Amino acid sequence: MDNFELPIIRATVELFSGIGGFRLAAQERNIQTVWANDSCPKACNVYQTSFGNKELKQGDIRELVNEIPPHDLLTAGFPCQPFSSAGKKDGVRDPRGNLFEIIVDILRKQKPSFFILENVKRLLSMEEGNHFAKILSQLASLDYHIEWRVVNAMDFGLPQNRQRVVIIGALQNDVEVDFPLIRLASTENLSELPESSFNRLTDFDSWLKIKAHSQRFPHWGIAKDGRFFGYDFTHFYDRISGVTLRTILESDVDTQFDFTESTLKRLQDSTPVNHFVQGVQILYNQVGGARMGYTVFGIDGVAPTLTSTTSRHYERYKIGNKYRRLTNVEYARIQGFPDNHCAAVSIYDQYALFGNAIPPVMVGWVMDCILENRVAKITMPKFEQLQLFSLPYAL
Template sequence: MSTSVEAKQLDLFQLFQPITPINCTTKFTFVDLFSGIGGFRIPLEELGGICLGYSEIDKEAIKVYKNNFIRDHNADEPYLGDITNLNKLPFEIDVIVGGVPCQPWSIAGKRQGLDDPRGKLWLDVFRVVELNQPKAFIFENVKGLTEPRNKQSLEYILTNLTSFGYVVKYQVLNSYDFGLPQDRDRIFIVGIRNDLANCWGFTFPKPLNKRLKLYDIISGIEKTNFPKKKFPPEVLFNDGKIPASRGRFQKVDELNDFFTFADIRDGHTTIHSWDLTETTYRQKLICQTILKNRRKKIYGEKDGNPLKIEVLETLIDNLQIEEINSLVEKEILRFIEGKGYEFVNSKISSGINSISKIYLPHADAIGTLTATGTRDYVATISIQCDEPEVYKQKFIQEIYAKNKYKPLTAKDYAKLQGFPEDFQIAENETKAKHQFGNAVSVPVIYNLAKALLTLIL
């Protein structure tokens, strides 16, 4: 029987380094573009890199960067300013790196791509690479850049970088595969100058065998491993058909390690507002009926349509308007003039009562950390259960109702991104979270850069 202990604190960056240290006697130089708070710099310096200058325009990020990297021994290191003003630099460069602003391609942004001013920063990247001809480069961006709608933009980027005399490759890497309990997909574009002997030899690093749980790095949560019971699809899914939308960390034969708060989706670990408010069996039936029919095209073209009372009367036997009004009074439903009734909690991103998801301590990974923040929480205790319905009720009674869950702190963000324990974060909690949400995952860069440097040094 496992015991409950507070998660031990780990220096994650040290943990993700090889058991046998690599030879760092061969020094190399690099320039840190879109440097943020230094997610690229930490692993590159550990691998023997010497930063010749950094470029960033966010004043708060620059403060953190300076506090951590610009000290007495390198106080004269140049701040390169805004990349839009950079041209030929007065020194030779081995490697250029940077996390190019991702909002133009992100599902959280407006998806304007190269039409977005931030998307046009790629043109500045092109200029700096072409004029300075580093031996290699690494650029990071969101996975959205690889989606079909952005195919032409990605090809445009790759074609331009190749035309400057580089062998260019790209791949999506997930932070989870490099030891972090965070489901974070990012595209990495790597180029090696084509006059170098090993320019065609680069391959992206393979996933590590290191796997951590949330309780390994987040403090104040229970460390308990319960054996997991297997279930046939017909138990976990109403019709036995496994939804195509299930993610990497949603096993087809196990209960999820997290609970989603949403009225517009369903599932064995989905918590609805009618689960959290005292409602009758009949009221639950009405809500479930609306949930199952709101996305049907016969009721409208939206991905979720208000349903008129006339429609609901055909779906629910002996429905009375008073029954609908009672759900409006409970603030579960609302009436949209001329359209019908819909759920008050109608956005997955908003969740319910400002909660989107609550992850159990033993979960393999939390969702992607973002600069805009998340409504995700971590339970401070774990639960064991055999059947899906009992599992949900136990979660509500033992965790949700008793407030046995906590928000992620900026320190948690730092650990989930693989930053070292002694990294000095911004004093303002919100700003610090924003900065870590924008950062690259340190262990990913360490392993990627290590694979690259063996070819160019």
């Protein structure tokens, strides 16, 4: 908005850096990564090969936290396995889930102007929202305006159904108004709000108490001072036209990826399906379900969410007259990384590293929402066109 100066972000710290999804997005925006950390030796090998040895500190973040230098932006794809639908779902009871406390401590002590966090969509619904309530309560107790939104890799031109929740925080002295600036929802989104929701949005006292919430959190929301407002928008207005798996496939693939002979035998006991589930084309399934049993995928849709689970790396795709798994290079393309980004480690290891990564283009959109001050305008909805209403920054 014209009322506020564009945020200045020169230096970023990348926690739980993995193979550097946040770093690639930062580089494209001329933001310098001054410090990074991960404990996985293979991920660190890839990171150092791609970006050099200077900034990355390999090891337990709990032992290195005092080394973190001043910075403007903190980023963290904090461990998602405790919350993932593919894991044991222990959440904050899992020691990896408790690493979130480190993030809170850093924010409390260092007070960077902004932070961006990323995790699995399931975080919003685990145990009737209990886990996200704990995380949101801690963040909202700091001097930050908090906003979150579920985003999908498909909406950024990547051929993958990968839904993630991104959480951003803006230090309250970043703005001169008490009402949180809305960056992850557009003006068009806010115009979708029904009258009752709009009235709650603009009345902080009517926001729900975070700790009292005992159900799934909405896919978008804002929070501060122990309260939140959320809504499930139907549209993502920044959506880029989607691409299919067909467009990113390698043309000359080594025979090590081919499973044609074994797949043809299994298809004798499989059920033809040939339909799309959330953009994923399913051709055959052993029991006729969406993702149960032995599944063969098509390439006229997108890939299901890439993960670090080993068994998922051997899923079959029908490509021409053959059946094969996706290659490591195709995994890189599906996630939006350079083809050779993980070349420092074995092909086998690349699958898990790409499956754990955050797509750079996805977090790049979040960075742009901050850097370009994409603040939504709260305008009078159609049902209040003739009424006088304003907020400190409404236009």
